Amino acid sequence: MAEMELTGAEIVIRCLHAEGVEYVFGYPGGAVLNIYDEIYKQEGFKHILARHEQAAVHAADAYARATGRVGVALVTSGPGATNAVTGIATAYMDSIPMVVITGQVPTPAIGQDAFQEVDTVGITRPCVKHNFLVKDVKELALTIKKAFYIAATGRPGPVVVDIPKDVTQHTCAFEYPDSVSMRSYNPTYKGHAGQIKRAVQMLLEAKRPVIYVGGGAVLGNASAQLIDFARELGYPVTSTLMGLGAYPAPDPLFLGMLGMHGTYEANMAMQHCDVLLAVGARFDDRVIGNPKHFAREARRIIHIDVDPSSISKRVKVDVPIVGDVAQVLDEFGRLIKGGAERPEEAALKAWWAQIELWRAQDCLKYDRGAAAIKPQYVVEKLYEVTGGEAFVTSDVGQHQMWAAQYYQFNKPRRWINSGGLGTMGVGLPYAMGVQFAHPEAMVACITGEGSIQMNIQELSTCKENRLPIKIILLNNGYLGMVRQWQEFFYEERYAESYVASLPDFVKLAQAYGHEGLTIEKPEDVEPALRRAFGEWKDKLVFLNFITDPRENVYPMIPAGKGLSEMILV
Numbered sequence: 001m002a003e004m005e006l007t008g009a010e011i012v013i014r015c016l017h018a019e020g021v022e023y024v025f026g027y028p029g030g031a032v033l034n035i036y037d038e039i040y041k042q043e044g045f046k047h048i049l050a051r052h053e054q055a056a057v058h059a060a061d062a063y064a065r066a067t068g069r070v071g072v073a074l075v076t077s078g079p080g081a082t083n084a085v086t087g088i089a090t091a092y093m094d095s096i097p098m099v100v101i102t103g104q105v106p107t108p109a110i111g112q113d114a115f116q117e118v119d120t121v122g123i124t125r126p127c128v129k130h131n132f133l134v135k136d137v138k139e140l141a142l143t144i145k146k147a148f149y150i151a152a153t154g155r156p157g158p159v160v161v162d163i164p165k166d167v168t169q170h171t172c173a174f175e176y177p178d179s180v181s182m183r184s185y186n187p188t189y190k191g192h193a194g195q196i197k198r199a200v201q202m203l204l205e206a207k208r209p210v211i212y213v214g215g216g217a218v219l220g221n222a223s224a225q226l227i228d229f230a231r232e233l234g235y236p237v238t239s240t241l242m243g244l245g246a247y248p249a250p251d252p253l254f255l256g257m258l259g260m261h262g263t264y265e266a267n268m269a270m271q272h273c274d275v276l277l278a279v280g281a282r283f284d285d286r287v288i289g290n291p292k293h294f295a296r297e298a299r300r301i302i303h304i305d306v307d308p309s310s311i312s313k314r315v316k317v318d319v320p321i322v323g324d325v326a327q328v329l330d331e332f333g334r335l336i337k338g339g340a341e342r343p344e345e346a347a348l349k350a351w352w353a354q355i356e357l358w359r360a361q362d363c364l365k366y367d368r369g370a371a372a373i374k375p376q377y378v379v380e381k382l383y384e385v386t387g388g389e390a391f392v393t394s395d396v397g398q399h400q401m402w403a404a405q406y407y408q409f410n411k412p413r414r415w416i417n418s419g420g421l422g423t424m425g426v427g428l429p430y431a432m433g434v435q436f437a438h439p440e441a442m443v444a445c446i447t448g449e450g451s452i453q454m455n456i457q458e459l460s461t462c463k464e465n466r467l468p469i470k471i472i473l474l475n476n477g478y479l480g481m482v483r484q485w486q487e488f489f490y491e492e493r494y495a496e497s498y499v500a501s502l503p504d505f506v507k508l509a510q511a512y513g514h515e516g517l518t519i520e521k522p523e524d525v526e527p528a529l530r531r532a533f534g535e536w537k538d539k540l541v542f543l544n545f546i547t548d549p550r551e552n553v554y555p556m557i558p559a560g561k562g563l564s565e566m567i568l569v
Contacts, residue, residue, distance in 0.1 A: 008137040008168040009034035012101065015144040017044040018176045021072050023063060023436050024048070025056040029076025030116065031103025034168040048436065048465065051457040053080050055429035057087025057100060058455070061158075062426075062433030064096050065416050066391060068221060070151050071096070071433070076103040078116030081162075082123065086423060088158050089127035093420025094242060095219055097156035099147045106166040107135050120162045129157030137170040145180045154187030155307035156219055187306060191323030191331060199277070199302040199319045200335045206275035207347040208354075209235045212258070215242030215419065216280015216305060216325055222246065223412045225329035226279065232336060233343055235277075236355055238266040240287055241404055242419040243280070249408035250388075255355065256364075259287040260557045261401040264363035267555070267563040269355055271297055278303040280325045283314040284420075291315055293562030304328045363555050363568055364405055372548040373522050375399065375474040379406035382444060382472060385529040390442040391416065391434045395427035395451030398480035401553045403446045425454030431469045432461060442533060446472045449502055450479045459512035462540050470532050471542045473505060476549040484552045488567075509542035516542040 006014065012035050016024065025048045028036045039047050050056035053075045060071030071091075075084045081102045091098050105114040121133045130150050132143050140163070147159040203209060211230055217223065223246045230237050230253055237247045238258045247254055256263035258270050270276070270288075276299050281287070288294040291314050303310075303317040304325050311320040321328055366376050379402050382390070392407055393416040394400040400417055409415045416434055418426045431445040452473060462469060474480075482497040506516035515536050519528045525545065532541040555566040 004173070005171045006174045007034065007171050008140050008163065009038045011137070011140050011172075011174050012144065012163070012168070013038045013042050013044070014174055015141055015176055016072065017042070019070070019148050021045045022069075023060075024072045024074050025050055025060040025063070025433070026074035027053050027056055027076070027080060029080045029103060031077035031080075031105060031165045032074060032101075032168075034165065035074065035101070035103075047074075048432075049461065050429065051460050052455060053083035054087050054425070055432075055455045055458045055461070057084045057098075058090065058426050058429035059433035059436070060098055060100075061087060061091045061096050062393065062416050062430035063437045064091075064098055066413050066434045066437040068219075068413065069097070070148055071098040073098065073100045075100070076116070077105055077120070078118050080116075081118055081120045085123060085127065088124055088160065090418050090421045090423045090426060091158040092127045092129065094215060094418065095156050096158065097151040098158040099144075099151050100158055100160045102160060102162045104133070104162045104164040107164045108166075110164065120160065124160045128160050131160035131162065133162045134167055135164065137167050138172045140167065141174060141176050142180070145177050146182065149180050149182075150185065154185075155310070188308070188322045189306070189324040189327060191304070191321045191328040195319055195321045196328060196331050197335065199321060200332055202275055202300055202302060202319060203233070203277060203332075204336070204341050204343055207344065208272060208274040208351045209233070209343075210269050210273040210276050211235050211237045212270065212276055212278045212281055213237060213239045213243040213246050214279065214281025215240065217243055217246040218412045220280055220306065220325040221412075222280065222326035222329055225326050225333065229329050229333050229336075232333060234348060236269055236352070238262070238270060240281055240284065240419070241417070244404060244415045245409035245412045248410035250410055255359070257404055258563070259284075260289070261405065261553050261555060264361045264555055264566060264568065265355055265358040267557070267566060268358045271563040274299055276301045278305075278317070279329070280305060282310045288315065289557055289562055290560050293565075296562070361568070366551075370522070370548065373519065373525060373545055375402050375476070375545070375547045375551055376406050377522060378472065378474060378525055378545050378547070379403055379446065381526050381529055382446075383407045385526065385533055386442050386444070390414070390444045391438060393417065393427050393430035393434060393443070393445045395447040396422045396424045397448045397451060398476075398484065398553050399446050399448045399451075399474040402474070424451040427451060428455050428458045428462075428469070428471070432458060432467060435467045435469055436465075442470070443468075444470045444472055446474065448480055449473060449475045449477065449499055449505075456508070459509065459514060459540070463513045467540060468538050469540050471509075471540070473542065473544045474547050475502075475505070475544055476547045476551065477502070478549055481553070487552070488556075488558070505542055505544045509540070514540040514542055516544065518544040518546065520546045
């Protein structure tokens with residue numbers, strides 16, 4: 001509906017209201033002050049003031065991951081926009097729907113090296129799904145509508161809308177479209193019926209099948225269909241780091257995570273299967289290593305993905321299916337349940353017998369009688385204390401892998417981490433975004449002493465908003481994954497991997513107004529966690545677990561090696 005003339009800043013706010021935005025994460029600055037002035041006047045959404053633009057974008061990213069809705073961030077021009085780039089790239093690599101509004105210098109000053117000017121469109125082009133520079137206020141409403149549409153449809157991703165300051169001052173009649181169509185952008189959702197029939201027949205003929213699940217199954221809300229399909233056939237399921245939770249980890253059909261730090265049984269099954277069904281996955285280098293090693297074993301591959309460019313990108317597939325993973329799996333289930341043909345029982349039984357032999361290796365065992373706290377033990381106890389119901393965020397490093405290996409995620413969107421870009425510093429702002437999305441939920445941030453310091457200023461944001469996040473610091477005094485690689489591949493030359501001047505994290509947390517504990521003995525791990533989630537459940541608690549500094553993440557596949565070339569101990 002056409003209305004009275006509004007300023008560009010007012011139009012931005014009206015658009016966000018029309019999209020049902022609940023939170024905007026941001027940081028003000030000169031180029032966006034007109035927008036912030038309108039935020040002050042409205043009550044439709046809440047603005048969350050982060051303490052750094054990178055953290056604001058990470059929080060918006062996590063909100064999107066935890067809800068499936070589009071996350072929204074707002075930053076100023078120049079350094080505001082460049083500070084946001086790491087968060088944008090992080091979301092892009094993991095296909096997270098997000099709209100990032102950036103301020104820009106006035107249109108006459110663009111290209112003149114004006115104060116706080118950068119080419120935001122040029123800088124972000126390689127790490128966004130799309131971006132816009134709005135030079136005319138009349139184009140603003142339609143552009144924002146397009147941004148939300150592009151971000152949320154097809155393979156999701158971040159979209160940047162760069163708005164010069166004078167555009168936020170100019171006026172025009174406001175009209176927000178109910179829908180938008182773009183001739184050059186038409187995602188495919190319905191899978192090809194013939195390819196689906198071929199795939200189902202191939203799966204029913206399989207002697208050694210494996211279902212390989214990626215982050216697309218989470219983003220595509222395909223968990224229910226995946227569970228139903230896998231249980232109908234009794235086929236083994238493995239997951240990438242980003243796919244954890246799409247299939248319940250405690251289920252006996254689940255082989256665990258695969259890849260560089262995946263389980264022995266998952267990697268061996270992946271390497272030796274005869275039919276592989278890839279669901280919303282992309283055969284990442286951390287999953288299959290070098291494609292030439294993966295290709296040594298003959299297998300037929302079915303690949304379902306909403307993004308056609310992901311299919312046969314790294315590994316040639318036999319049956320490509322472009323479409324929404326939930327819809328395609330629905331079709332798979334319908335055909336299988338409606339047909340008389342079933343998998344060969346004897347062959348499937350023999351395949352499971354082989355998998356159980358691999359599983360008997362118990363590749364995730366560790367020394368449970370050690371005097372020092374083992375990081376794996378902390379994660380196991382966290383799972384136990386929270387009943388597996390927590391939302392768990394992590395930073396990047398050894399602690400991330402231990403979280404993935406030992407916290408048995410049984411629901412989608414509960415595991416929030418940076419997979420593709422591997423961004424240190426995401427853990428705390430991710431926890432913030434999740435806690436805003438789910439105020440009553442238990443939220444734990446598993447982190448390392450290197451990562452947590454990259455956005456530790458967000459303890460201030462947590463205090464302002466009374467966020468009861470529990471920070472689980474697995475403190476081994478090292479940049480742990482760097483140290484592990486230096487031990488294995490650099491003859492123990494620990495160049496700059498030792499963090500020699502750590503703060504007193506408990507006092508630091510207390511300085512921000514939170515609770516903190518240092519835990520140094522294994523017998524104190526569970527009581528500390530129970531106190532954090534019990535007596536202090538309504539407070540942010542910083543738990544500083546002093547863990548074994550020499551503990552490594554196993555299994556491990558060295559870079560460039562094949563799935564069957566694992567280091568187990």
